Amino acid sequence: MIVQRLDRPPEELERRTGWEVEPEGACRGDVCVPLGSPFDLRDLAGRLGMELVHDERHGLWALGPESGGRALHSAQLPEILLPDRNGEDFALRSSRGTKVFMIAWASW
Amino acid sequence: MWQELRTRWYPLGLEVVTVALDVEASEARPFIEQAHAAHPSLIDEAHLTVELFGFLNVPNGVWIDEDGMIVRPSEPAHPGRNPVTESFRTIDLSTVPPDIADVLREARKIKSDPDVYVTMIDDWIAHGRESRYALTPDEVIARSEPRTGAEATAAAEFELGQYLHRAGDHAAAIPHWRQAHRLHPDNWTYKRQAWNFEDPMRQGHTDAYDGSWYEDIKRIGAENYYREIIP
Numbered sequence: 370m371i372v373q374r375l376d377r378p379p380e381e382l383e384r385r386t387g388w389e390v391e392p393e394g395a396c397r398g399d400v401c402v403p404l405g406s407p408f409d410l411r412d413l414a415g416r417l418g419m420e421l422v423h424d425e426r427h428g429l430w431a432l433g434p435e436s437g438g439r440a441l442h443s444a445q446l447p448e449i450l451l452p453d454r455n456g457e458d459f460a461l462r463s464s465r466g467t468k469v470f471m472i473a474w475a476s477w
Numbered sequence: 478m479w480q481e482l483r484t485r486w487y488p489l490g491l492e493v494v495t496v497a498l499d500v501e502a503s504e505a506r507p508f509i510e511q512a513h514a515a516h517p518s519l520i521d522e523a524h525l526t527v528e529l530f531g532f533l534n535v536p537n538g539v540w541i542d543e544d545g546m547i548v549r550p551s552e553p554a555h556p557g558r559n560p561v562t563e564s565f566r567t568i569d570l571s572t573v574p575p576d577i578a579d580v581l582r583e584a585r586k587i588k589s590d591p592d593v594y595v596t597m598i599d600d601w602i603a604h605g606r607e608s609r610y611a612l613t614p615d616e617v618i619a620r621s622e623p624r625t626g627a628e629a630t631a632a633a634e635f636e637l638g639q640y641l642h643r644a645g646d647h648a649a650a651i652p653h654w655r656q657a658h659r660l661h662p663d664n665w666t667y668k669r670q671a672w673n674f675e676d677p678m679r680q681g682h683t684d685a686y687d688g689s690w691y692e693d694i695k696r697i698g699a700e701n702y703y704r705e706i707i708p
Binding site: 370371385418419420421422424426427429430431432433434435436437438439440441442443444445446447449451452453454459461462464465466467468469470471472473474475476477 | 669
């Protein structure tokens with residue numbers, strides 16, 4: 370996820386990774402990982418095994434996913450919100466109650 | 478293709494959701510309009526689903542059951558016979574430029590079993606969790622793509638590149654996409670997307686990137702372009 374500041378948790382953090390910053394640290398489900406104080410995204414990335422890359426000229430960072438395991442840490446569908454062809458957001462979880470076959474394709 | 482299958486599957490309780498891995502939504506939209514798709518047709522400009530599910534190429538598919546549980550992770554997902562790839566086999570190579578002929582020769586060697594995946598989905602629709610193709614949560618996680626530090630960094634580099642590209646600074650995206658290619662060479666979505674901006678016709682070699690579709694497929698062997706489906 371793209372961030373411009375390292376001194377506060379990215380707004381998208383929970384939606385993209387399941388991790389939420391609580392007073393006791395970064396928490397996901399029953400697991401909490403203590404964080405240093407004051408908050409620093411480099412510290413969170415290091416403790417959670419995420420990669421942080423920097424574009425100095427544009428003053429941007431990108432926080433990558435956790436490494437050291439598999440692409441999926443759970444079989445539960447992550448929360449995903451993507452625009453449809455008209456630009457309207459569609460939540461994949463809204464399809465609960467039916468089987469879904471999700472297929473990735475591209476114009477290229 | 479997917480619309481045709483969706484017409485058959487939807488009354489049986491399965492919805493198709495297509496996700497276009499296109500950094501430029503405007504590139505995907507005409508295809509969606511042309512398909513007259515009744516199913517949700519989403520556009521993933523940032524390639525978030527690549528990061529979340531581990532898509533490595535297209536077409537790649539994921540199965541999600543009625544309770545929102547993934548029962549098959551990302552894998553090659555061919556929708557039966559594909560008229561585009563079928564056409565590669567019938568073009569007279571002597572009638573096309575030599576570099577296109579080279580590309581088509583490799584494309585013809587790509588291995589895919591166009592019928593097996595549809596058969597697997599039919600079985601899942603009929604038998605649900607009892608289908609021998611529906612995996613347990615542990616199997617789903619274990620079969621999802623490995624995520625090394627290099628691959629996680631590649632995801633961040635790709636995202637940074639697409640952000641800069643969409644912000645109007647295409648030149649600034651290129652070094653990040655080069656890094657993504659270097660760090661995760663098995664990921665064709667990063668490579669093909671980036672090559673396509675420089676050479677949409679061939680995805681050929683340009684000064685911007687070290688590889689090209691032809692060079693990279695020659696390196697790995699066309700038969701390895703899609704990994705084999707493990708039923």
